[in-house]
Amino acid sequence: MRQPKKRMLALGLLTVVCFVATALLKFWHPEQVQEKQELYMLTSYQDYRQVVVAQIVQRGQELTLGNVNGETLIVGGEQKLPANQPEILKFFQSIYALPLEERLAEASLGDLAEYGLDEPSAVVTLADINDGGVSFSLGNQTPDQKYYYCSVDGAGDIYLMAADQAELFLRPLEQFYDLSLYPSLAGEELSKLTEVELLADGEICWHLGREEADGADFILLEPVELRVSQEHLEQTLLEELKVLQGSHLVEVDPADLSPYGLDVPRKVLRLQIAGSEYQVLLGSESEEGVYAMALDRKLVVSLKTEGLGFLDSGYMEICGSQLMDYNIHRVVSLNFESEEVFLPCELAVEENQVHARVEGTELEEEAFLAFFEKMNLLSMGGGYEGEAGALLLRLTYGLTGGDSQVYEFYELEDRQCAVAVNGRLLFWCYRSQVEELILQATELLEAEQS
Numbered sequence: 001m002r003q004p005k006k007r008m009l010a011l012g013l014l015t016v017v018c019f020v021a022t023a024l025l026k027f028w029h030p031e032q033v034q035e036k037q038e039l040y041m042l043t044s045y046q047d048y049r050q051v052v053v054a055q056i057v058q059r060g061q062e063l064t065l066g067n068v069n070g071e072t073l074i075v076g077g078e079q080k081l082p083a084n085q086p087e088i089l090k091f092f093q094s095i096y097a098l099p100l101e102e103r104l105a106e107a108s109l110g111d112l113a114e115y116g117l118d119e120p121s122a123v124v125t126l127a128d129i130n131d132g133g134v135s136f137s138l139g140n141q142t143p144d145q146k147y148y149y150c151s152v153d154g155a156g157d158i159y160l161m162a163a164d165q166a167e168l169f170l171r172p173l174e175q176f177y178d179l180s181l182y183p184s185l186a187g188e189e190l191s192k193l194t195e196v197e198l199l200a201d202g203e204i205c206w207h208l209g210r211e212e213a214d215g216a217d218f219i220l221l222e223p224v225e226l227r228v229s230q231e232h233l234e235q236t237l238l239e240e241l242k243v244l245q246g247s248h249l250v251e252v253d254p255a256d257l258s259p260y261g262l263d264v265p266r267k268v269l270r271l272q273i274a275g276s277e278y279q280v281l282l283g284s285e286s287e288e289g290v291y292a293m294a295l296d297r298k299l300v301v302s303l304k305t306e307g308l309g310f311l312d313s314g315y316m317e318i319c320g321s322q323l324m325d326y327n328i329h330r331v332v333s334l335n336f337e338s339e340e341v342f343l344p345c346e347l348a349v350e351e352n353q354v355h356a357r358v359e360g361t362e363l364e365e366e367a368f369l370a371f372f373e374k375m376n377l378l379s380m381g382g383g384y385e386g387e388a389g390a391l392l393l394r395l396t397y398g399l400t401g402g403d404s405q406v407y408e409f410y411e412l413e414d415r416q417c418a419v420a421v422n423g424r425l426l427f428w429c430y431r432s433q434v435e436e437l438i439l440q441a442t443e444l445l446e447a448e449q450s
Helices: 084-095 163-170 185-192 230-243 316-319 365-376 433-448
Strands: 039-043 051-058 060-069 071-076 097-100 122-128 132-142 147-152 160-164 195-198 203-210 220-221 248-252 267-273 276-285 290-294 299-303 331-338 344-349 353-358 393-400 404-411 417-423 425-429
Touching: 039 132, 051 084, 051 299, 060 084, 060 132, 071 084, 084 163, 097 160, 097 230, 122 163, 132 163, 147 163, 185 195, 195 230, 203 316, 230 316, 299 417, 331 433, 365 433, 393 433, 417 433
Parallel strands: none
Antiparallel strands: 039 097, 051 060, 051 122, 060 071, 122 132, 132 147, 147 160, 195 203, 195 267, 203 220, 248 299, 267 276, 276 290, 290 299, 331 344, 331 393, 344 353, 393 404, 404 417, 417 425
């Protein structure tokens, strides 16, 4: 029978140091029977905080959990490992009072193989604040599946432990680790995300940042500076980032990252959350997903391939096909210039009403909003780098804070337009979209003049 290490762990909240102190453990004895309840109490502490260490060994896997004044952690060498603290706390709250249902009258430790205790499913050591504790082993499940066979160190008998109690120690150990790669972005926490960047082989694939630190819209910063469709960005990236975490634990504190392709990661996902930077290393693929590890955390996890499409997407796929997506509350001026029409608008939003003025004359609100929405629906057909023809249209947006964005549309063959953003040719779009805008701007100006 494999014996557990009988030890006490001296735990601090800022440091984690292990000391072997086998002599301090006062292990359970059969005299602890509470006859009037017809139960054998394996542990009978009055509060979960009295159990400070739990060591679980499952067929070669070992995990030691600490509980100090309600603060829980995983004990591993000199560094604190990422711990699922709510799950560990729930565990300690479930084990401080553990009954054994029955002592088998005709069984003895000489019959270990018959009960699966020669190679136990789990060996558990619990230590308490009084330098005492208990060590026990769990074997097979009983034929009726209501109990597990249990042997207690220091006792020469075999007992039955209820299945729901035994399974606290038999569940996968990875449940106690925090497999997340960065803080949660669920709900309002998403507003704390201010930058997202993806790098491949050290080169930036795309880099998004908030316009303001208070949760304003994202814009594309690299490889080009561009406003993006927030709705499309939510669907292609932000929803996936909210739920991105390891599906299961692969290895704790690996000495060699090369088997996972993490020594030279193929991609790095960088996030800025509430002023702190988090880097996620993305390695090679396996049958179960993609190996990943948060920088400076000692857990290699597997990511399910579902929802990882953004890792292989270019910035146009991430940002969507909309050329612009302006919130009218952030636009203070709009100049629309073509050969046919010149429309210089000053904008203000007051008491939920939009006021668009051209040389002091206010445009009809509904007509202007329809025109503004039409510009927001301009879509790109694809990327473009090359020569361009005559200028058809220039749009200049003045934004709160003093920034501006300039979009220029140049004639191409095949009823297309080349689109330059802030002087740089980036995309192409269909000329019919530009012509419709020019027509609508002309009608808007004519309505104002009449």
